[in-house]
Amino acid sequence: MELDWSVDHEDGASLVGVRVRNDEAVPRRVRIESRIDGPLLPPRRGGVPESGWDATGVTAVLDPGERAAFGFAALADPSDPPVEIASVEPASVDENGGRGTADGETDPARAAVRDLGSHRPPRAAVDGRGGPDRAASESGDAAASGSGGDGADRAGDGTDGEAGREESTAESPPGSATGDGVDAWFAAVEARVERAERLTDADLETATAVVEERGGLDAVAELDGRVAADAERLRAVRDRAAALAERAEECEVPAEALEVLS
Amino acid sequence: MILAVAGGKGGVGKTTLAYNVAAELDAAVVDADLGMADLPDGRGPDLHDVLAGAADPTEAVRPGPVDIVPCGRTLAGARAADLTRLAEAVAAIEREFGTVVLDCPAGRRADAGVPLAVADACLLVVSPRAFALADAIRTRELARELDAGVTGCAVNRVTDPPPVDPIGDALGAPVEVVPADPRVGRSVTAERPVATAAPDCEAAAAVRALARRVPE
Numbered sequence: 001m002e003l004d005w006s007v008d009h010e011d012g013a014s015l016v017g018v019r020v021r022n023d024e025a026v027p028r029r030v031r032i033e034s035r036i037d038g039p040l041l042p043p044r045r046g047g048v049p050e051s052g053w054d055a056t057g058v059t060a061v062l063d064p065g066e067r068a069a070f071g072f073a074a075l076a077d078p079s080d081p082p083v084e085i086a087s088v089e090p091a092s093v094d095e096n097g098g099r100g101t102a103d104g105e106t107d108p109a110r111a112a113v114r115d116l117g118s119h120r121p122p123r124a125a126v127d128g129r130g131g132p133d134r135a136a137s138e139s140g141d142a143a144a145s146g147s148g149g150d151g152a153d154r155a156g157d158g159t160d161g162e163a164g165r166e167e168s169t170a171e172s173p174p175g176s177a178t179g180d181g182v183d184a185w186f187a188a189v190e191a192r193v194e195r196a197e198r199l200t201d202a203d204l205e206t207a208t209a210v211v212e213e214r215g216g217l218d219a220v221a222e223l224d225g226r227v228a229a230d231a232e233r234l235r236a237v238r239d240r241a242a243a244l245a246e247r248a249e250e251c252e253v254p255a256e257a258l259e260v261l262s
Numbered sequence: 263m264i265l266a267v268a269g270g271k272g273g274v275g276k277t278t279l280a281y282n283v284a285a286e287l288d289a290a291v292v293d294a295d296l297g298m299a300d301l302p303d304g305r306g307p308d309l310h311d312v313l314a315g316a317a318d319p320t321e322a323v324r325p326g327p328v329d330i331v332p333c334g335r336t337l338a339g340a341r342a343a344d345l346t347r348l349a350e351a352v353a354a355i356e357r358e359f360g361t362v363v364l365d366c367p368a369g370r371r372a373d374a375g376v377p378l379a380v381a382d383a384c385l386l387v388v389s390p391r392a393f394a395l396a397d398a399i400r401t402r403e404l405a406r407e408l409d410a411g412v413t414g415c416a417v418n419r420v421t422d423p424p425p426v427d428p429i430g431d432a433l434g435a436p437v438e439v440v441p442a443d444p445r446v447g448r449s450v451t452a453e454r455p456v457a458t459a460a461p462d463c464e465a466a467a468a469v470r471a472l473a474r475r476v477p478e
Contacts, residue, residue: 046372047344048346107346107349108379108380108408108409109345109346109348109349109376109379109380110346111379112345112372112375112376112378112379112408113345113346113372113375113376115375116370116371116372116374116375117370117371117372118371118372119296119297119340119343119345119367119371119372119373119374120340120341121297121337121340121341123341125337126337126338126341235298236297236298236337239298239335240335240336240337243335243336
């Protein structure tokens with residue numbers, strides 16, 4: 001087994017690239033482990049590590065003469081060498097085609113999360129409600145936002161959610177910016193829907209005019225997709241707005257009672 | 263037994279059939295459509311909370327004529343939901359309730375794939391219009407990749423006799439025709455399965471036939 005590696009160091013993290021080649025005439029399973037003294041960050045898709053990766057390295061099956069390349073990051077200074085071959089053993093051919101899944105992807109659900117597109121709605125759609133929430137937490141009303149959904153959001157959203165919040169807080173006061181954003185979005189959607197409406201059951205002349213105005217058939221095809229996506233998102237926004245309105249109506253802030261207490 | 267009710271397109275009646283087949287199987291039905299829930303919700307924890315690790319799966323089961331695990335309505339909840347928790351959650355519900363029916367979302371993203379990966383078998387729902395078949399075929403492929411055997415295919419809300427044989431050939435599964443019937447449409451919001459509301463109608467017979475094909 002030939003092993004070749006490179007390592008870059010940036011901001012306290014080591015970025016390691018590894019190439020291996022099976023120079024024998026039989027398929028072999030190789031286990032490559034990090035020697036860097038720090039947590040290993042494997043490549044991920046959909047938040048799930050690529051198959052074959054675990055907390056210390058990667059296992060893969062290589063056909064005769066086959067090369068494979070891997071990369072990972074580790075939160076520590078590089079060591080020399082950064083990786084080592086922990087084990088090499090012959091791999092029997094009958095193991096589900098052999099490739100990559102050396103220790104077998106036993107969990108089809110994890111594989112589905114990794115291999116299919118993400119189900120998560122775009123953050124921009126979720127952030128539509130950022131304003132009021134931020135206002136609440138800024139005025140020290142943290143307890144009010146402690147309901148299940150919000151807590152879950154924070155837990156799942158992790159660092160990027162926090163970053164997003166800080167960013168928009170720094171940029172502008174809450175409320176106004178979000179309101180403008182929502183208006184701008186509605187305006188853009190409305191414009192697209194109007195164009196799509198003009199094309200729906202249009203006569204030849206109108207259709208030609210719209211196609212020219214949009215700059216060709218490709219742009220019109222794109223419009224179709226955009227409008228379909230708009231419809232999906234509008235429905236989601238409608239549901240969310242209705243649910244929030246319902247909750248808002250049910251709320252009673254006992255301001256007077258609290259004043260009496262304080 | 264975990265049965266996924268799937269179909270490529272939205273709006274073909276997956277939720278309605280999931281609810282009514284669950285009634286027939288005496289199963290709990292889980293609304294696994296994280297982004298666009300359809301089954302009635304209520305107070306208490308929902309699937310978003312379960313997948314965010316904030317609630318116990320069996321706590322989220324809401325008893326009714328058919329026991330329901332509702333799904334949250336918020337996009338934030340959908341974003342926070344960790345699909346890798348679904349298998350464990352559904353297994354816990356299966357242990358307590360015996361049979362679980364998963365109402366899957368449309369499409370081929372992870373939220374459609376994971377329920378199929380978790381399920382032992384799946385039931386495809388297709389609208390009688392020709393273009394809907396293409397989506398159903400894609401979902402059948404996905405189910406095959408994820409090892410969820412197709413037990414049957416429901417051609418739903420039928421008014422004119424559909425081409426049953428070509429649909430069965432294309433999907434490689436036995437076809438049941440579910441006639442358009444307002445009592446089926448109302449069953450979910452009214453929480454009254456068609457088997458109770460109109461046990462003698464054709465739609466109820468089709469639902470029974472679909473349920474019979476589900477292995478024990």
